[in-house]
Amino acid sequence: MTSYQALPGGGVTSALGFTAGAVNADVKGVGAAKLDVGALRSAVPAVAAGVFTTNKVSAAPVRYSRRQLAGGEAQAVVFNSGNANACTGEQGMRDAERMAEMAAEALGVPVPLVQVASTGVIGVPLPMDRITAGIGKLTLSRDGGHQAAEAIMTTDTFAKEIAVSLPIHGRTVTVGGMAKGSGMIHPNMATMLGFLTTDAALEAEYAAHLLRRVTDSTFNMLSVDGDTSTNDTLLLLANGEAGAPLLRGGDAESDAFAAALHHVAQELTIMLARDGEGATKVIEVRARGAESIEDARRVAMAVVQSPLVKTAVYGADPNWGRIACAAGYSGAALDQDRLDVAMAGTPLLRQGTPLPFDRAVVVAAIKDTARVPIEVNLNLGRYEATSWGCDLTEGYVDINGRYTT
Amino acid sequence: MTSYQALPGGGVTSALGFTAGAVNADVKGVGAAKLDVGALRSAVPAVAAGVFTTNKVSAAPVRYSRRQLAGGEAQAVVFNSGNANACTGEQGMRDAERMAEMAAEALGVPVPLVQVASTGVIGVPLPMDRITAGIGKLTLSRDGGHQAAEAIMTTDTFAKEIAVSLPIHGRTVTVGGMAKGSGMIHPNMATMLGFLTTDAALEAEYAAHLLRRVTDSTFNMLSVDGDTSTNDTLLLLANGEAGAPLLRGGDAESDAFAAALHHVAQELTIMLARDGEGATKVIEVRARGAESIEDARRVAMAVVQSPLVKTAVYGADPNWGRIACAAGYSGAALDQDRLDVAMAGTPLLRQGTPLPFDRAVVVAAIKDTARVPIEVNLNLGRYEATSWGCDLTEGYVDINGRYTT
Numbered sequence: 001m002t003s004y005q006a007l008p009g010g011g012v013t014s015a016l017g018f019t020a021g022a023v024n025a026d027v028k029g030v031g032a033a034k035l036d037v038g039a040l041r042s043a044v045p046a047v048a049a050g051v052f053t054t055n056k057v058s059a060a061p062v063r064y065s066r067r068q069l070a071g072g073e074a075q076a077v078v079f080n081s082g083n084a085n086a087c088t089g090e091q092g093m094r095d096a097e098r099m100a101e102m103a104a105e106a107l108g109v110p111v112p113l114v115q116v117a118s119t120g121v122i123g124v125p126l127p128m129d130r131i132t133a134g135i136g137k138l139t140l141s142r143d144g145g146h147q148a149a150e151a152i153m154t155t156d157t158f159a160k161e162i163a164v165s166l167p168i169h170g171r172t173v174t175v176g177g178m179a180k181g182s183g184m185i186h187p188n189m190a191t192m193l194g195f196l197t198t199d200a201a202l203e204a205e206y207a208a209h210l211l212r213r214v215t216d217s218t219f220n221m222l223s224v225d226g227d228t229s230t231n232d233t234l235l236l237l238a239n240g241e242a243g244a245p246l247l248r249g250g251d252a253e254s255d256a257f258a259a260a261l262h263h264v265a266q267e268l269t270i271m272l273a274r275d276g277e278g279a280t281k282v283i284e285v286r287a288r289g290a291e292s293i294e295d296a297r298r299v300a301m302a303v304v305q306s307p308l309v310k311t312a313v314y315g316a317d318p319n320w321g322r323i324a325c326a327a328g329y330s331g332a333a334l335d336q337d338r339l340d341v342a343m344a345g346t347p348l349l350r351q352g353t354p355l356p357f358d359r360a361v362v363v364a365a366i367k368d369t370a371r372v373p374i375e376v377n378l379n380l381g382r383y384e385a386t387s388w389g390c391d392l393t394e395g396y397v398d399i400n401g402r403y404t405t
Numbered sequence: 406m407t408s409y410q411a412l413p414g415g416g417v418t419s420a421l422g423f424t425a426g427a428v429n430a431d432v433k434g435v436g437a438a439k440l441d442v443g444a445l446r447s448a449v450p451a452v453a454a455g456v457f458t459t460n461k462v463s464a465a466p467v468r469y470s471r472r473q474l475a476g477g478e479a480q481a482v483v484f485n486s487g488n489a490n491a492c493t494g495e496q497g498m499r500d501a502e503r504m505a506e507m508a509a510e511a512l513g514v515p516v517p518l519v520q521v522a523s524t525g526v527i528g529v530p531l532p533m534d535r536i537t538a539g540i541g542k543l544t545l546s547r548d549g550g551h552q553a554a555e556a557i558m559t560t561d562t563f564a565k566e567i568a569v570s571l572p573i574h575g576r577t578v579t580v581g582g583m584a585k586g587s588g589m590i591h592p593n594m595a596t597m598l599g600f601l602t603t604d605a606a607l608e609a610e611y612a613a614h615l616l617r618r619v620t621d622s623t624f625n626m627l628s629v630d631g632d633t634s635t636n637d638t639l640l641l642l643a644n645g646e647a648g649a650p651l652l653r654g655g656d657a658e659s660d661a662f663a664a665a666l667h668h669v670a671q672e673l674t675i676m677l678a679r680d681g682e683g684a685t686k687v688i689e690v691r692a693r694g695a696e697s698i699e700d701a702r703r704v705a706m707a708v709v710q711s712p713l714v715k716t717a718v719y720g721a722d723p724n725w726g727r728i729a730c731a732a733g734y735s736g737a738a739l740d741q742d743r744l745d746v747a748m749a750g751t752p753l754l755r756q757g758t759p760l761p762f763d764r765a766v767v768v769a770a771i772k773d774t775a776r777v778p779i780e781v782n783l784n785l786g787r788y789e790a791t792s793w794g795c796d797l798t799e800g801y802v803d804i805n806g807r808y809t810t
Contacts, residue, residue, distance in 0.1 A: 055733040
């Protein structure tokens, strides 16, 4: 039973007290008309939590923002696409700081409460003159959420936004979000950026715990090509403007809020999979019957990342062998004589034995759906996990191989 | 200084006492003219060592052969392509046993000394009538090595064979080998099969130790698509027919032999990379300056497996950012401010800072070579490792996505 409801057209400014905006600052210096510098602001300082890339090569804005977020509070985020400010040395750190300072001044927010995120080419210093000019021209509004979602796009083909609302102790609380670019993207590499906003009031430790937990079963279960970028950043800002009591976890209201946040994160994750480079289909792998949650995640991720599974989905091939094989090398405890595999709703392998099936029917089922479900049951325990990815097509090779910087 | 020399045209029957042969048994039942059932035999029982797939979904012949090999001795190997005898349940185990029994009878070898290897489609029972008929028709000879190498091919585009000889205590010792199909192959999945033969005399424990050590720096450092098959099998047979003294390791003669075996394994590995599905170039990644051998291998494998690095090589793009990024998420200890990256002989990143370079020169260097060298120096320690792979092209997607079973 879910207590939240969708807010059609909603996004990162649907929650009370959030404004956003973006401008075309020509970050790439090629005269493109695209929005590429933007900001998100809360009317009041918000409880803030973040999850950043685990890549040991991390971009300057990631290192800057991670440090700033230690206080558990933020009021604004300034961001740009077109340049990731990664592998830019000392200059990169100074530029990230400078972006925060410029945004603080332009938005009337203390410098320590400004987060910075960048995405785009790496190894190229930020064009600070154009970034600075862009920040100076920002005008934020309640209507600016969509502009902000566009400004973080790189090779994304559509802006990814969502919002839901739910009652918390008689108040209407809203959770919204936007995200961009799953996988590593042309021309050098890019990133996953995600910004979640809510007017709920969250205790800081609970916010950090909840964001980590939700991320582990949504964004961290997404794979486009297995490459973890230098710039991955996910932020949650909770400003309490809805006037509902503080949530600390461990009660029904917190659980309802957590379910709403999970839904927002999961829908953004699926949008990211759908927009994977060259993708024609989303793959959703549900691994069940695992001995541990870690094993369930290993199986779900191994299957969704397998190039052979990805190409089989592209070819509408009910190739359970590739699925069983990926589960087998996932590292999870597995008994091949107990393994079940189903694809697009049709059981193909049960207790390790191939089942007869009507090939034409399964091929048609795969072709007819935009989201291909794959189920793997290890039949060993009670843990399960779901992962999302996309098929591997000539389009991926074309985007990443044919185009050069 | 190497003491071995190449034997042009050599292979699995170059070492004394080994014979081989193959026939067309029509394993797939489609009337193809291809050789698909074969055998390799030693005149006398040989010391034998094996390395098998780590996939928890393993094929019947792998389970059978691993068990038989416990005694450290073998005299013959029977093999087929066209059907992997994987995910075939109890019937599969009975069929693997039956193949060994038939081969033992046909070749005049004790059943326990027969190893079995299969590669091809999975989930389909072996056509035992045709396999049995094929085994019955086998004629082995010193000239049959090339036929055997052809019989294990699936989507391989060329047979992979090599042999070298070297002096050991005044005797000429020969090491030969054949291999097939790196990566997982159309139509369902396939495998890496490798058979190494030598007329050196090896102590059994030393043979097992040496094969493991050589494999860890050759076949285990190869990636075509990151999928570990259900059937991977590598066997080493040492029959002592050269009449040289027993090698137990720990002396100069053992080291010379180990270097020769390593060369044979490495050359086969590079052939497998070259024949990766859809590949146009081999990628050779040398990771240096790691704190441990494990870290060096992690970096080398992460870089060679990265779809973004693979597509960059295909596009002749000197994209050091993707290389640095893959090193960053490899799990190895790494300081991004000390990282060096070079591609096709040109330094691109030093101590974490991008270097100016002539793009056109590097693009041309990548285009002009069939084996693209990538160097990553972590500058943290003294360990190094080399990995091999291939570029990712539309051909891979085509082979694995467009063709269905």
